[in-house]
Every structure is written in C-alpha cells, then in structure tokens.
Amino acid sequence: MPLALTDACSDDLKTAIQGLQVAFPRAGTGLDQDEEWVVVYHDGEWQKIRLHDYNDLFAVPGLYEKWVYDVLGCRSPQQVRSLLLPCLQEAGETPASLSVLDLGAGNGYVVGVLAEAGVNRFVGVDINPNAATAAERDRPGLYEDFIIDDLTDLSNEHASILDRHSFNCLTCVAALGFGDIPPEVFVEAYNRIDNGGWIVFTIKSDFLDDDDDRSGFSGLIRHMLQSNLLELVTRQSFEHRKSSDGNALIYDAFIGRKRCGFPVVISR
Ligand SMILES: C[S@@+](CC[C@H](N)C(=O)[O-])C[C@H]1O[C@@H](n2cnc3c(N)ncnc32)[C@H](O)[C@@H]1O
Incomplete structure (x- = not known):
C-alpha cells in the first residue's frame, strides 16, 4: 500500500490520489517551510496552492496525502x-x-x-x-x-x-x-x-x-x-x-x- 494510504481511507480517496496531476517547484528554489507550494489540476484548471493554505489544500481530495506523505515522505x-x-x-x-x-x-x-x-x-x-x-x-x-x-x-x-x-x-x-x-x-x-x-x-x-x-x-x-x-x-x-x-x-x-x-x- 502506498505510504499515504491507511485502512481507514475511503476508496474515493485512494482513487483521487492516483488520478491527481501535480507539478512541483524545481529543487533548489530555497523555499521556506511556510512558502512551499504546488500546482495541481483541479476543477478544470491548474491551481497554485501553498501547503499552509489548508482551506485550499483540503479542497482537493488526495492532494495532502500525495504531496506531504508520498512525495515529501512525512512519517x-x-x-x-x-x-x-x-x-x-x-x-x-x-x-x-x-x-x-x-x-x-x-x-x-x-x-x-x-x-x-x-x-x-x-x-x-x-x-x-x-x-x-x-x-x-x-x-x-x-x-x-x-x-x-x-x-x-x-x-x-x-x-x-x-x-x-x-x-x-x-x-x-x-x-x-x-x-x-x-x-x-x-x-x-x-x-x-x-x-x-x-x-x-x-x-x-x-x-x-x-x-x-x-x-x-x-x-x-x-x-x-x-x-x-x-x-x-x-x-x-x-x-x-x-x-x-x-x-x-x-x-x-x-x-x-x-x-x-x-x-x-x-x-x-
Ligand atoms: C499540517 S496540518 C496537520 C493535520 C493533521 N494533524 C496531520 O498530521 O495530518 C495542521 C492543521 O492545524 C490546523 N490549525 C491551524 N491553526 C489552528 C487552530 N488555531 N486551532 C485548531 N486547528 C488549527 C490547520 O487548519 C491544519 O488542519
């Protein structure tokens, strides 16, 4: 099971994580932890979302799990x-x-x-x-x-x-x-x-x-x-x-x- 998923996850979340299209900033940009962002395709458009803008982050199913857990390896x-x-x-x-x-x-x-x-x-x-x-x-x-x-x-x-x-x-x-x-x-x-x-x-x-x-x-x-x-x-x-x-x-x-x-x- 990918890192982001636990038994308690809904099937919709598992599907959402697999279907996400996300682009990350190039490594070496020196972003502070409070400035980190991604660009995600959601609701028919590409949206730039800052990690600490939780309202926007949680509006996109699976984005938190994909980004923080799968890509950044949160444990x-x-x-x-x-x-x-x-x-x-x-x-x-x-x-x-x-x-x-x-x-x-x-x-x-x-x-x-x-x-x-x-x-x-x-x-x-x-x-x-x-x-x-x-x-x-x-x-x-x-x-x-x-x-x-x-x-x-x-x-x-x-x-x-x-x-x-x-x-x-x-x-x-x-x-x-x-x-x-x-x-x-x-x-x-x-x-x-x-x-x-x-x-x-x-x-x-x-x-x-x-x-x-x-x-x-x-x-x-x-x-x-x-x-x-x-x-x-x-x-x-x-x-x-x-x-x-x-x-x-x-x-x-x-x-x-x-x-x-x-x-x-x-x-x-
Ligand atoms: C990085 S998330 C962590 C979520 C969860 N604990 C986890 O580890 O996956 C930080 C959470 O703290 C919440 N938060 C920020 N300020 C808060 C406050 N004053 N009272 C309650 N929650 C707050 C945010 O909305 C956000 O959902």
Missing part, C-alpha cells in the same frame, strides 16, 4: 504511533481505552493511523472550515464529533459538545507553530484532558530553541515539565519529512502524562 503519524504503543503497553493500558481529542485534526490522517492500532474514539478540532468535510470525505465515520472553532473563543454549542466527552488523550501532530496552533489554544486543549491522560504532540525542533522562542512553545513546554503539569514519558527527535528542496525537517515527538491542568489560561 510523523507513524512515528507518534510507534512511540505511543509501547508506552501504553508499559502502563498496562490498551489503544482501545483511549478517548482522543485530536487538535489540528486536518483531514484525519493521524486518527487513521491510530485507528489501525486499535484506537477507536476520536473527536477532532480544527479552525479550518474545510477540515471537517475533508475528514468525513476521506476517512468516513472515524470522528464522533468534529468541531470547527477556535478553542480560545468557543461557541456555547461547541463548548457543550466538547463538555459531553471525557478525554484521556490529546494528539496534536504537525500543527504547532507556523501561524497554526498558538500556545493559548494548545493550553485550552490540554486543560480538557483528564489528569493522568496521555499528551502526544510533535513540534519542529527549531521551535524548542530557548534563545529564539518566537512560537512561545519552548517556554511553555519547559514550564509544563518543570512545574510538573506534564510528566515526560518519552521524547524523540525524528525526520518529520523532506522540504521541497529535499532537506530533512527535524521535529521532536513528545509523549507525556498530564499531572494537572493550568490553573489559569495563559495569554501573551
């Missing part, structure tokens, strides 16, 4: 799964015992990979209006609920949907920093996880640099660990994927256990 979801499973086993827990809040869910690639390992309860949160539709289109039935909203400014309706769930696992893969999920949103999601729950996330290793903490996550994670809000179970640096120029993009994966929540929600 983050598999990396997270292979770190989490032994931790669960060591703790005497099973994948089926998890109830997951998937923050920055996108079109559900991560939950597709976790579902293959036996995790079966997921709620997605994303800020991008196309994400919920794309997740249901590409991996139907995996999410019990999928909220499109800003966790720091939730509507009453969305807050009560989330309140109905009890979560013992937070996943947030390839979604922190880069103008994506800010620390305040991560903290809101973290506070929704039961004490003792699993906290699973990846972040670009550069964002953990204490001397240049533009994302705010270096200070936040250090505070969480030093103040015993989060107990680190394991951490690993790994190649998230290649850049458009073929260079390795290095991320850190964290698996931890929530020991207690933030007493007040931070704001910067």
